[in-house]
Amino acid sequence: MGRAPCCSKVGLHRGPWTAKEDALLTDFIQSHGEGNWRSLPKRAGLLRCGKSCRLRWMNYLRPDIKRGNINQDEEDLIIRLHSLLGNRWSLIAGRLPGRTDNEIKNYWNSHLIKKLKSQGIEVTLKARLRRSKATQNEHTKNKKDRRKKKKSILAVEEINEVVPRTEIHAPKPTRFKPTIVSSNSTNSSSQGSDQKVEHRTAASEEDKDDFTWYNFSQDQVGMFFDYDFSYEDGLFENVYQEYSQLLS
DNA sequence: AAAGGGTACAACCGCATCGGA
DNA sequence: GTCCGATGCGGTTGTACCCTT
Missing domain, CATH: 1.20.5 (Single alpha-helices involved in coiled-coils or other helix-helix interfaces)
Structure with a gap:
């Protein structure tokens, strides 16, 4: 690759990983856990940079990674989520258990773009949401x-x-101040996935009447509000409608 | 069989973001 | 409020492999 290395890699290995390196990395993470990627290579006895180790683990060595071809259901979901979210591969991957963002990105670039184009479907790339x-x-x-x-x-x-x-995955709040209110007001930590909760999109108690309220089941809240978007992106309505369809 | 082109995917890079000091 | 290190993300590249001629 033509670009200069991101950090000093004098004496560090690059390119494809060997089985020995994989074993070293896997053993180390299984005994010490993930994290501290910068210091990990040294401690694990690897001549790699931390970034490389992290990538190898996340995209290839993790035990929960699903191997094999992407099936039709997964493909449909990728297409729909991409139309909704654009190239936000990590978010899309989050909806496909065992699939990595890199895998989905590669699959999209090598298979789906061509497939969709051959079907006459225009593929628009949404810019990364900043x-x-x-x-x-x-x-x-x-x-x-x-x-x-x-x-x-x-x-x-x-x-x-x-x-x-109750564990609710709230969005990284930008404009929202979500308030989860149990419809069964006696116990906010109740179990039962079919219980309805309210998600308040009001930025504050004062202006809550200016915002729309939506009802979700607890499971839906968990899935849906992983998204990182802001109200001003104008995505909320779209995301809500699309998700209602996906979940129906 | 050999050469050239195309494809798939692992790996790399720069930059954005986050959280702590 | 600012700086800085760590991490995560998406775009891009390198290359092994497959297919066609």
Whole structure:
């Protein structure tokens, strides 16, 4: 490859991984867990950069990776999710258990583009969704608040020990301030996937009447709100409608 | 059989984002 | 508020392999 290396790789191996390297990496991660990619190669006895190790593990060595051809259902889902999300491969991969973003990206570029074009379907590439300046500023602004909140949460947890709670995958909030309210108001941590919850899209309690409310089952909330999008992207309606179809 | 072109996919790169100091 | 290291993401490239001529 023509470009300069991203970091100093003097003496480091590049190119295809050998079986021995795979074994070293797998053994190390199985005993020590993922993370600390920068220091991992040294500790695992590998002459690779951390990035390379991470990529090899994520895209190839992870035990939960599904091998084999992408089936028709998966292909349909990729096409629909791509029409909805564009080239956000990691999000698409998140909906296909055992498939990696790299695999889906390659499959899209090598198979699906041609297939769709041959069917006369125009393939439009949606640009990667970046945070706007405004949301970046908001992110910075909220940093202090998050720190404060974290501190207070930790303090409460210390007092209350282990508090059972419902795990809801909320969006990385940009414009939303989601509030999950159980319809069974007696217990917000209730089980049962068919229980309906409300997702409030209001940015604050004051302006909640200006926003639409949607109803989702708990499972739907978990899947749907993994998305990282902002209201100003104008995607919410589209995503909601598309997801309603997918889940129906 | 050999050469050339096409394809698939692993691997690399730069950049964005995040969180902690 | 700013800086910086770590991580994640999507675009791109290299190359082994397959197919066609």
